[in-house]
Amino acid sequence: MNKIDPSLYIHNQPKRTPSPNLGKDEFMKILMTQLQNQDPLNPMEDRDFVAQMANFSSLEQMMNMSKSIDTLVQSQLISPVIQYSHMIGKEVSYQTFDEDTGQKKEIVTSNVIAVSQKDGWAIFELENGEKIYADSVLQVRDKQTEGESSSSESKGSG
Template sequence: MTTIDTSLYLSNQPKTRIPSADLGKDEFLKILMTQLQNQDPTSPMDDTQFISQMAQFSSLEQTMNMTKSIDTLVQSQLISPVIKYSHMIGKEVTYQAIDPDTGKESGSTSSKVVAVSQNEGWAVLELQTGEKIYADAVTQVTEPELNDKTEQDVDA
């Protein structure tokens, strides 16, 4: 024998309604359906008015979807390590060099950053020497020094 779930009785449902500040597509469709159900049968809603409301709803939904997509794009750009560290291109960085044979630190080395890439979510600085280092290995960032030849070219 089947039993009835008493939690589904109307008397057991919450009596207070919590209003929402958002009017979404579900609410719009409910209003539209209520309008259609309660219209005067002797003078039904004009079909152009109905089509106009549907067009407004469609436009609103597309705008909301576009807004959500733009927000997602902006958030993804803000957390991108390439964007975050792109200002370092052209800067001179000092970092702890690692000896590839021993794996031990071999002192501080400096080089100019020529590109920034990403590896498993981490920013990788590509240096003028051809070496690639993680951005968190950098101990100092400076403007590159101009050599005598470059200074003469700038003055001329």
């Protein structure tokens, strides 16, 4: 009579912790195990195999889409104040409009002294007391660079 090897008893097997997530690697392992252990007299039909491969492809696409959505959500969580904080100290030019007629008046230039937000939009607070939306800026200049170029221009013309 053959004896049963005690190492095969369930309580002597190493403990495994199942993963709560079924990813593409686990799905492929299941599929490969299924193919290796199929009945040779009654193998898996082609359409079953194709259906499982389609499920695998869908799973992979959903995982990639989930990662893309997570990235999008994280980028949307960045505050406009943080996104535009580098504009503090920059000189910006913007178009002014006549409030009554809506006609363009003039292009005004001022320095950004603070950045705030309203309804998710960045607002620049300017040295001249105006507050403008970030998307209304026509031109951005570094104050120091502009000062250096105007002083070199005045030297050349004199």
